[in-house]
Amino acid sequence: MKTWLRYSVLPALCLAIASHASADGRGVLDTLTELGPRPYYLVEQMSDGPLKKELSACADRRGQFKPSIWSIGHRGAPLQFPEHTKESYEAAARMGAGILECDVTFTKDRELVCRHAQCDLHTTTNIVATPLAQKCTVPPQLDADGVLLNAADIRCCTSDITLAEFKSLDGKMDAANRSATSIDEYLDATAGFRTDLYTGGERGTLISHAESIELFRSLGVGMTPELKSPEVVMPYEGDYSQEDYAQQLLDEYRAANIPPFAVWPQSFNLGDVRYWIDTNPEFGKQAVFLDSRYGVDVNDPDAVAALEPNMQELADSGVKILAPPMFMMLGLDGSNEIIASDYALAARSAGLELIGWTTERSGQLENGGGGFYYSTVADAINNDGDILTVIDALAQKVGIIGLFSDWPATTTFYANCKPTAKARRR
Numbered sequence: 001m002k003t004w005l006r007y008s009v010l011p012a013l014c015l016a017i018a019s020h021a022s023a024d025g026r027g028v029l030d031t032l033t034e035l036g037p038r039p040y041y042l043v044e045q046m047s048d049g050p051l052k053k054e055l056s057a058c059a060d061r062r063g064q065f066k067p068s069i070w071s072i073g074h075r076g077a078p079l080q081f082p083e084h085t086k087e088s089y090e091a092a093a094r095m096g097a098g099i100l101e102c103d104v105t106f107t108k109d110r111e112l113v114c115r116h117a118q119c120d121l122h123t124t125t126n127i128v129a130t131p132l133a134q135k136c137t138v139p140p141q142l143d144a145d146g147v148l149l150n151a152a153d154i155r156c157c158t159s160d161i162t163l164a165e166f167k168s169l170d171g172k173m174d175a176a177n178r179s180a181t182s183i184d185e186y187l188d189a190t191a192g193f194r195t196d197l198y199t200g201g202e203r204g205t206l207i208s209h210a211e212s213i214e215l216f217r218s219l220g221v222g223m224t225p226e227l228k229s230p231e232v233v234m235p236y237e238g239d240y241s242q243e244d245y246a247q248q249l250l251d252e253y254r255a256a257n258i259p260p261f262a263v264w265p266q267s268f269n270l271g272d273v274r275y276w277i278d279t280n281p282e283f284g285k286q287a288v289f290l291d292s293r294y295g296v297d298v299n300d301p302d303a304v305a306a307l308e309p310n311m312q313e314l315a316d317s318g319v320k321i322l323a324p325p326m327f328m329m330l331g332l333d334g335s336n337e338i339i340a341s342d343y344a345l346a347a348r349s350a351g352l353e354l355i356g357w358t359t360e361r362s363g364q365l366e367n368g369g370g371g372f373y374y375s376t377v378a379d380a381i382n383n384d385g386d387i388l389t390v391i392d393a394l395a396q397k398v399g400i401i402g403l404f405s406d407w408p409a410t411t412t413f414y415a416n417c418k419p420t421a422k423a424r425r426r
Contacts, residue, residue, distance in 0.1 A: 033065050033096040039413035046385030051392055058417035068415035069098035069222055070395075074358045074404035075116060076100065080195050082171035082204035083124065084114040089215060096412030099222035099264065099402065102212040104249055105230070110240060111163035112209035112248060116174070118231040121156035123176040125169040125206065128154060129183050132169070135160045140183065151180040159232050163208060171204025172196075193363035209249070213256045224264040225249055226290070227272050246272045250283050261286070266323065268292050270309075277318040288355060289314065291324040298343035298376060299331040311350035321401075322347050323355040326390065327376040329398045336380050338393040348399065353421075356394050357404035359387060359411065388414060395420050 040059050046052040076088025077095060089100050102114040119137065121127045128140050136156035141149045154176075158166060173190040180186035190196050198204070207215065209225065216223045227249055235241040246267075253263050266288040267273055277284035297303040304311075314322065329344040347354055362370045365386055368378040377390065391414050394400045399421045405411040414420075 033067055033412070034094050035062075035065055035096070035409040035413055038407060039410050042385050042388050042410065044385070045383050046388060047382060051389065052385070055388060055414075055417055058413075061416070065096060065412060065416045067093075067096040067098045067221070068412055068420075070402050070415040070420045071095075071097045071099075071408045071411035072224065072355070072402050072404045073097035073100040073221075073408045074361070074406050075103065077407055078174070078194075079360050079407040081198045082173055083116060084206070085171040086205040086207055086215060087198060087203060088171075089212070090219070092408045093219040093221055095407070095409040096416075097221065097405075097408035099224050100212075100216050100219070101224045101226060101266075101404070102209055102216075103226045103228050104209050105158050105228045106236075106240075106245065106248075107158045107161060107163045107166055109162045110236070110248075111166075112252060113158055113163065113166055114207055114209060114212050115158055115228070117228055118159060119155055119157040120174065121158060121160075121166075121169070122154045124174045125156075125171055125204075126187065126200075127156050127169050128186060130169065132161055132165055135165075140186070142183075146182070148181050148183060148186060151176070151186050152178045154186070157231060159236070167206055167208070169206055170200065170202055171206050172199045191363065210252050210256070213252060213258060217256070217258065222262050222264065223253070223258065224266055224288070226266040227269070229269060242269075242271070243275060246275050247279070250276065250280050253283070264288050264321070266290050270319075273319060274317060284318065286321060287319070288321045288323050289319050290357075291322055291328065294325070294328070296328075296343070298328045298341040301342045301346070304342045304346045311346045311352060315350040315352055320351075320353060321355060322352045323357060326356045326359065326373050326394060326403075329354060329356060329400070330377050330390070330393060332377055332380055338377050338380055338390065338397070340393075340398045341376065344398045354398060354400045355402045355404070356398075356400045359391060359403060359405045360407040361405075392418065 043055045043059055073092030075083035077091040078088055081088035081091050092100055103116045104112050105115050105118040106112055127133055133139050137160055138153050138155040140154050143149055173194050173196060175189035175191060177186050177189040227246055260282040263283060264286050265276055265283055268290040270289055273287045273289045276287045293307060296307060329341050331339050331341040333339050362373050365381050365384050367382055370381050374381055394403060401421045403411050
């Protein structure tokens with residue numbers, strides 16, 4: 001077993017729970033893992049076959065499921081809870097997510113906060129309905145009769161406001177009606193497969209990155225912060241560089257005395273990953289490179305080999321974990337069976353470990369459904385139960401070491417029912 005793998009795969013959740021156990025020695029997640037009905041619904045929807053039979057038998061173990069670091073809460077549990085809020089994170093932890101994600105960006109006063117993008121406040125919070133709207137990069141414009149004139153152009157960024165102002169906002173489902181003629185219409189745009197039941201009335205609590213660290217520690221979970229690309233000119237205000245930003249993220253874990261093996265820092269910017277590897281090797285050993293090279297034909301070995309940098313060059317530069325979207329790791333054989341893609345095979349051949357994103361993010365699956373995340377296997381998709389079919393292929397045929405989910409109960413259920421890459425390597 002590779003030395004780094006001992007840190008990246010095994011101890012984070014167990015040690016975190018042990019370090020923050022209750023008086024009787026049991027961690028928070030030991031007593032609160034609640035999967036709810038959805039995993040069992042998905043099993044019922046599956047086409048008949050060996051996998052459905054196996055998972056149906058596992059469903060009889062209700063009440064016995066444990067947290068898993070293979071199950072990663074993507075922005076918390078945003079299938080139903082506003083992303084990157086305290087409530088969303090707590091829901092994900094209760095569903096057994098062993099690792100939680102805080103996407104990290106910065107405010108006007110250079111404080112780090114949990115948000116998917118620096119300029120998404122107009123779609124993920126209630127800012128347009130507050131006085132802070134006038135501080136937005138492109139604020140809402142109303143005529144004398146209160147008609148919204150520029151719904152398509154509104155743009156509100158964390159860098160427009162201070163941390164204190166940011167925390168005064170309420171989180172909501174990520175959506176906006178770009179054709180709206182009123183603020184109420186603009187905010188009323190949640191996708192049909194999500195819900196607003198947990199939005200509004202101060203039920204979407206925004207938090208800073210430092211607060212996420214303390215929350216995740218109290219929940220006994222591993223931590224995977226993603227350094228988001230700035231949407232302002234860097235160096236910000238002339239003296240806050242990209243390197244300062246990348247370093248600040250790790251410094252907040254040091255200040256909180258979080259052991260590096262409990263942290264998986266991520267970035268789409270390979271320069272950030274290499275910076276961490278070169279200057280913060282204790283954290284860099286399990287830094288995650290998020291791959292956005294979506295245009296490549298992942299089932300053409302020549303196209304995969306032509307990637308720059310290629311898989312071996314990534315590994316030789318010190319990158320150990322690669323995280324592409326699910327579809328990049330999958331393909332179909334001549335019988336329409338899901339197989340590992342040439343991209344996935346090349347990554348594993350170079351010694352790279354793989355993490356996938358994101359399941360439970362595509363709404364209902366119908367024939368050929370699922371959109372972006374299922375694009376290479378669309379011809380094998382028939383119903384919602386195929387969410388579990390795809391998860392099984394990622395676990396067993398690709399051998400991923402973790403999977404992001406917008407509803408971690410599903411990935412926790414699978415990780416408890418079948419061996420995953422982590423379990424096989426112990």
